[in-house]
Amino acid sequence: MNSDIQQVTTFFNKKRFRLTVLILILGMAYVGASFGLGFQTQSLLGVQDGMIWLLKNFVPNATSNGYWSEILQQLYRTFLVAVTSTTCAAVVSLFLAILGAKTLTVSKALSWLIRGFSSLMRNIPIVAWAMILLFSFKQNDLTGFLALFFMTLGFLTRAFMETIEDFGTEKIQALQATGATYLQVIFQGLLPEVAVALLTWVLYMIENNVRDATLVGLLTGTGIGFIFNLYFKSLRYGAAGLVVLSVIILVVTVELISNLVGRLLA
Known part of the structure; x- marks a missing residue:
């Protein structure tokens, strides 16, 4: 004891x-x-003064309501960049994941190469991608698209590989024992089984990229991030607060839709 x-x-x-x-x-x-x-x-003792100033100046007012049209237009552009970059990256990621998954790969060296590539791509922060691409593509929507695309490509490739490997070697061997070819195993056996899991990852990345697209816009001079920076620097704080509110509404809406789709597919 x-x-x-x-x-x-x-x-x-x-x-x-x-x-x-x-x-x-x-x-x-x-x-x-x-x-x-x-x-x-x-300096921490002055935080409450900063919060009071924020509440006084960043609350949308009657004057800022006149900016709704421009804000919604840029918000729509930002949303499109996030969705298109995610869907394009998802297609390429699926191809790479099939080649890189241990259960399907045609070469161990190719599998390790794809794994290393995906780790490198996803570990470079989105801000770093935007800054790197600015040198070649300048400030435009293409720069924001590519920054989101490369980061998403690395993340989804790794996520898709792990999802495919969870399908199990035994199931693949059982399909091959029935005479199924490599392509039949993939398109008729594997993808129908893991489609819901893959779509869940895509929806998650759309949510994430909608948030990141705002930050990327600050650097690339496009979308909702650009007009927030413009309003803030020109001391139009009410309009800048309206931008923040619109981004919050968009992010919450996308998340709710994503959760609804996920429940319907489950």
Whole structure:
């Protein structure tokens, strides 16, 4: 009995020690970053003043209602860029995932190559993609499309590969034992089984890209991100607040539709 109590006490002492070390490391990191940036903790006391200013200036008013037409037009463009980049990336990702999945690949070297490619593409942040592409394609919708496309391509390729591999080698071997060809296994056996899971990933990425498209627009000078930047810099805070409200409504609407479609397909 005493040995059990001693083991429990030792266990909790180790946990407490690790927690203390973690808190100390975080505290030291905060202090070091504060000194490096010249940040003063007293500045946090002024947060409430900033929030009051935000509520006074960013609340849409009667004057900002005249911007609805322009905002909706740019919001629509942003939505189209997000949807088209996601759907185009999904088609390419499906092709790469079939070639890269361990259960279907024709070559282990090809599988590792595709896996490395997808990891590289999805680990480059969307902001980095936009900044890189700006050098070649300048500020236009194509730059935003490509930035979203490349990031989505890496993410969906990896997600599709894992979904296809969950289908199982045994099922594929059973189909091949009946005389099914490679293409028949894919199009008549695999895809009908995993279609719902793949579509769920596509819907998720559409939601994610609608949010990211706004940020990309700030860098590429297009869409809803561009007019937010324009309104904000020209001190039209009510109109800028209306942009934020419209983006929130769009994101929530897309998420609700995505969840509804997911439930209907389940």
